[in-house]
Amino acid sequence: MKTAAGGLGTKPVRHADDAEPTLPARLLANAHHRPSAVALREKHRGYWREWTWSEYARRVANTAAALRRLGVARGERVAIHAENRPEWVIADLAAQSIGATSVGIYPTSPSAEVEYLLAHCGATVLIAEDEEQLDKVRAVRGKLPALRHIIVIDTRGIGDEDLLTFAALEEIGANTDDPLAALAESVAALDPSSPAIIVYTSGTTGPPKGALLSHANLTASASTFLTALGGTSADEVLSYLPLCHIAERLTSVIDSVWAGSVVNFGEGGPAFPRDLRDIQPTVFLGVPRVWEKLLAGVELRMADASPFKKLVYRSCLRQGRRIAPSRMRGTTGLTDRLILALCELLIFRTLREKLGMVRVRVALSGAAPIAPEVLEFLWAIGIHVREGYGQTENTAICTLTPADDIRLGMVGTALPGVELSIADDGEIITRSAGVFLGYLDDPEASAQAVDEQGWLHTGDIGVVDADGFLRITDRKKDIIITAGGKNVSPSEIENRLKVSPYVREAVVIGDRRKYLTALIGIESDVVGEWASRKGIGYTTYADLSGKPEVTTLIQTVVDSTNAVLADVERIKRFTLITRELDHEYGELTATHKVKRAAVAKLFGGEIEAMYR
Numbered sequence: 001m002k003t004a005a006g007g008l009g010t011k012p013v014r015h016a017d018d019a020e021p022t023l024p025a026r027l028l029a030n031a032h033h034r035p036s037a038v039a040l041r042e043k044h045r046g047y048w049r050e051w052t053w054s055e056y057a058r059r060v061a062n063t064a065a066a067l068r069r070l071g072v073a074r075g076e077r078v079a080i081h082a083e084n085r086p087e088w089v090i091a092d093l094a095a096q097s098i099g100a101t102s103v104g105i106y107p108t109s110p111s112a113e114v115e116y117l118l119a120h121c122g123a124t125v126l127i128a129e130d131e132e133q134l135d136k137v138r139a140v141r142g143k144l145p146a147l148r149h150i151i152v153i154d155t156r157g158i159g160d161e162d163l164l165t166f167a168a169l170e171e172i173g174a175n176t177d178d179p180l181a182a183l184a185e186s187v188a189a190l191d192p193s194s195p196a197i198i199v200y201t202s203g204t205t206g207p208p209k210g211a212l213l214s215h216a217n218l219t220a221s222a223s224t225f226l227t228a229l230g231g232t233s234a235d236e237v238l239s240y241l242p243l244c245h246i247a248e249r250l251t252s253v254i255d256s257v258w259a260g261s262v263v264n265f266g267e268g269g270p271a272f273p274r275d276l277r278d279i280q281p282t283v284f285l286g287v288p289r290v291w292e293k294l295l296a297g298v299e300l301r302m303a304d305a306s307p308f309k310k311l312v313y314r315s316c317l318r319q320g321r322r323i324a325p326s327r328m329r330g331t332t333g334l335t336d337r338l339i340l341a342l343c344e345l346l347i348f349r350t351l352r353e354k355l356g357m358v359r360v361r362v363a364l365s366g367a368a369p370i371a372p373e374v375l376e377f378l379w380a381i382g383i384h385v386r387e388g389y390g391q392t393e394n395t396a397i398c399t400l401t402p403a404d405d406i407r408l409g410m411v412g413t414a415l416p417g418v419e420l421s422i423a424d425d426g427e428i429i430t431r432s433a434g435v436f437l438g439y440l441d442d443p444e445a446s447a448q449a450v451d452e453q454g455w456l457h458t459g460d461i462g463v464v465d466a467d468g469f470l471r472i473t474d475r476k477k478d479i480i481i482t483a484g485g486k487n488v489s490p491s492e493i494e495n496r497l498k499v500s501p502y503v504r505e506a507v508v509i510g511d512r513r514k515y516l517t518a519l520i521g522i523e524s525d526v527v528g529e530w531a532s533r534k535g536i537g538y539t540t541y542a543d544l545s546g547k548p549e550v551t552t553l554i555q556t557v558v559d560s561t562n563a564v565l566a567d568v569e570r571i572k573r574f575t576l577i578t579r580e581l582d583h584e585y586g587e588l589t590a591t592h593k594v595k596r597a598a599v600a601k602l603f604g605g606e607i608e609a610m611y612r
Helices: 023-033 053-069 087-096 111-121 131-138 165-173 179-188 217-228 246-259 269-279 287-304 305-329 334-354 372-380 443-449 490-498 524-533 541-545 548-562 596-602 606-611
Strands: 038-044 047-052 077-081 101-105 125-129 149-152 194-198 210-214 237-238 263-265 283-286 362-363 385-389 419-422 429-430 456-466 472-473 503-509 516-522 571-576
Touching: 023 047, 023 053, 023 087, 023 179, 023 217, 023 456, 023 472, 038 053, 038 087, 053 087, 053 165, 053 179, 077 111, 077 131, 087 101, 087 179, 087 194, 087 246, 101 111, 111 131, 111 287, 149 165, 194 246, 210 217, 217 246, 237 246, 237 269, 237 490, 237 503, 246 283, 246 472, 263 443, 269 334, 283 287, 287 305, 287 372, 287 490, 287 524, 305 443, 334 472, 334 503, 362 472, 362 541, 372 385, 419 503, 429 516, 443 456, 472 490, 490 503, 490 516, 490 548, 503 596, 516 541, 516 548, 516 596, 516 606, 524 541, 524 548
Parallel strands: 038 263, 077 101, 077 125, 101 194, 125 149, 237 263, 283 362, 362 385, 516 571
Antiparallel strands: 038 047, 194 210, 419 429, 429 456, 456 472, 503 516
16 A cells, blocks of 8 residues: 555645535535545455545445435434444445434444434434444344334345345435535535534443534534644544544544545454554554553563663663653754664664554544653654543543643643633533534533533543643542542552553542552453463463462552552552453443443452452
């Protein structure tokens, strides 16, 4: 595949203005101004195939025409239950184009959650990826009276010949009278203030809520971020986080359509590292877990490297860490720049190339706080990660770290057009063009989220310093108050523990208790490799977690974390859980956030044992 910036040798393009009021209108503008430029790529059976902007628009037009033929009316909901692939974004924009609302469902959602989401939003059409997702909806179809049509993208293994496929759907649209003209007419009639998409919240403390985002919300987010990041048509991204999450929707649909940049769909799953190396994106958004895994992968590879390579790596990393603070402030002196140039030549550039980060122009971390140690490591090896803060309810528009003023533990300053404040109880509140329309069929929750003055109450606790930098303390509902009346932020402690490549999950316990404890889940691959090198045999995850040597290993992680914490924040005891937490069993949200109440109930006996 072509990995040079711009893909096909086209010059970087930015629109002269932001006149288009909706994303579908921007799509049509891209197809008009840059018809032969590449818009989408997908790796299919080992080969990369691509679609231009004109082909992208035509596929959206065909799908939109077919949805109208199926009777999808303005205001109805079209659900998409699939992994990242071109059909996802095509269906998303097609639904938006005809005034319908698209709803994403996580591929990992179990059948019960699929039933809840489809029933709650009243979807009339479901686009399912394959046999696995089809089976989930078939199991609950009788409880979904509003669902009229099921469309399947990949029919391998499915014997039902009467099923409507996505390819057949596009063909139906292609055979209608001038689908592109019909699309343009429909798009011109869209009301920018009407709902465009529904994004369901994680549901850490209850059933997921459907956040309604308007066309105007999406275009405001696109315009804000492209101005802040300098995005152009020369950029390339890898679509890999779930598309029903606002972070990936921002990258793969909102910003890419607005900038006219290229979206790449790799093979995903275990192939993710290879996808990154193949594409070498210029813009990359990673949640903290992704950056932590990159760090863990580097450390594992270096553990098996030759003594000479280890020496070079450690020496260069030491220099990189020393210089990182000045790089973050944009004040690196000549001598340090020469040292970095040598480190680049010796190892850093090759390392970034193997990680898929050699071309990255904008590297971002969001969705949760990233540990300072991880951020410092990334800057040390030349990956200049900037933190941002936002949420579904403000279309991800809130703060972003300036490129030349990175402050560890801070998530940046307010983006242009964003008002940022701290309420009397410490809650972060924001006001901007990104604030959502409210929660679907939940006026009470909507009123609690957005007050009469238009301020969005984020549910996060934080502080803003004299320079306008925001620091997030924790979720308002997660703050621990110890028996001694001290307020403790569990997420800060958990993030420090999860910096270790050996720790996958950490749940700090201690509300109304005399001291803090933790439930810790190991990273089975990393700990398993460590055990093999030590000659420690094991069979299952539970067996590995139960090894006394593994407990001793994790004790060193806890001890090193405790060393930098205040006494009230220190973990006095911990327990290694004997199985991996799972979304299907209700212990994790679809975005892999821990459901604290569910975990506390599940491991109640282990928790009480730590307080005896």
